[in-house]
Amino acid sequence: MKKILIAPNSFKGALTAEEVAQAIETGLKASKIQAELIKFPIADGGDHTSYLLSKHLKGKMEKRAVKGVYLQDTEASYALLDKGKTAIIEVAETTGFKSISGKLRSPIESSSYGLGELIKYNLDQGVLDFIICLGGSASVDGGIGMLQALGMEFLDKAGKAINATSKNYRDIKSFSLDKLKRISQDARFTVLCDVENKLLGADGAAAVFGPQKGASPEDVKALEAFLGYFDKLTEEIIGKSLNSVIGGGAAGGLGAAFIVFLNADIKKGAAYFFELTKIEDQVKNVDWVITGEGSIDSQSLEGKAPVVLAELARKHNKPIIGLAGNIPLKIDKKLQDYFAALLSIGNRPEDLEDAIQHTADNLTRTAKQLGLLLSR
Missing domain, CATH: 3.40.50.10350 (Glycerate kinase; domain 1)
Structure with missing residues (x-):
């Protein structure tokens, strides 16, 4: 047969x-x-990857209330494997199209804060291994929302911590990684990404993916300026360029943020799915x-x-x-x-x-x- x-x-x-x-x-x-x-x-790291990995690897699905892409309340599903030791989180659930209630807005209004919230919650539960699926993102915030939820502080000219966004980025004069490192120092991140776009330029996060997320031509220019500023600041402070990361433009710059600030490994989504299953x-x-x-x-x-x-x-x-x-x-x-x-x-x-x-x-x-x- x-x-x-x-x-x-x-x-x-x-x-x-x-x-x-x-x-x-x-x-x-x-x-x-x-x-x-x-x-x-x-699956290949996009929608439904967490569910299918959970099914194939005998994990379980969980839900958690977090902030959505426009900082509205939403409920995000994620998977736990290895008796709760590994979390699989889809960006689509927290800062992506799945989290949108109502109309698509300009990505200048977007934030990846909810993704950071969900990671932080799992860290607090003792989870140290994370698989992050970058597909389905609706944000272009360079990851600053996520990073702030995980403890990174953005500072103004007086050295005071501020709520940094893609709108007020010119007020950011420095940042501190002390709290971020304390929270995430033992965590291991694997990021699933199928694009090779860098953060900036004609093939970057704003120019290529911004319009797909509702960005007007004016928005694209503003987002490019913000991401360029964040890259320059990062290089000045820690000597690393966000724009040097292959795939750094994925999910509105989350790819670069994970690699530079959280020492993540980046993997091709489908190949990694096949390896695990x-x-x-x-x-x-x-x-x-x-x-x-x-x-x-x-x-x-x-x-x-x-x-x-x-x-x-x-x-x-x-x-x-x-x-x-x-x-x-x-x-x-x-x-x-x-x-x-x-x-x-x-x-x-x-x-x-x-x-x-x-x-x-x-x-x-x-x-x-x-x-x-x-x-x-």
Whole structure:
């Protein structure tokens, strides 16, 4: 009997990875294929990563009230592994789109303070190992909100501690790391990040990611000036440049803040997820692998989950099929070489909103046809 590993990522805005896996399984079963179906939903450091790691590694999910991205009250979910010794926190839950109630605002109004609150709470509970998932952020505050929640003090010209923001940054003349070090000195941070953008410049946090978070052209200029000031101040005081960090522009500068101030290790999200969950052991022992994501295109080559999984499949000579809502008309040869087939699930011309509504049905229909083919 064939063994088929069903290991999709989420279809963003439509279905979670678990829901995608369920739809594919339903379609394959409808084809009456004689096969053992193994569902193994995957993530890459974005939404739902904490939940899936908790499920695969037998952890547990918790919730905590913190400040959201606009400092409104919100409830953030996070995972605990290793009998409460490791916390997995998604930035999306505390300072991301999940925390937004009401309309998207300018990221000049944003703060990562809630992320710091949640880290501080777990530190107080004795947690020392943290996995931080940077995907889904709606903030561009360079991490100063988080750092203040963890004890870092920003000082004005009189040496008085102030509540520093991206608005009043010119009042900041120095900072103190004493309390931050006392709170976090024994903690270990692993940051999951799939982009290589630095903090500043045309490819930086403000210019590239700011508009995605509601920034106007004027906002982008203001945020760039703020982040540049913070970088210059950091280099003057501790001799480290926030702008030197590869991936430092991720999550509005949180990538740089974690590396420079909290000595974090930075990892590729999908590869680290696969390492922790030991999915390679599953790949070795199946005949086919089916994966999927909302879009599989040339950008997927930059460490997206389906391609990283395809690399493992190729390593063990296992054919892999990719299902997606969007497959480019002209498929990049390098991308095609990873997959036995790349299939778009759409069944008729329709706008994106309608396509999202039909995702589960389209996945099930496509998987059924795939099952009929694999049964021959």
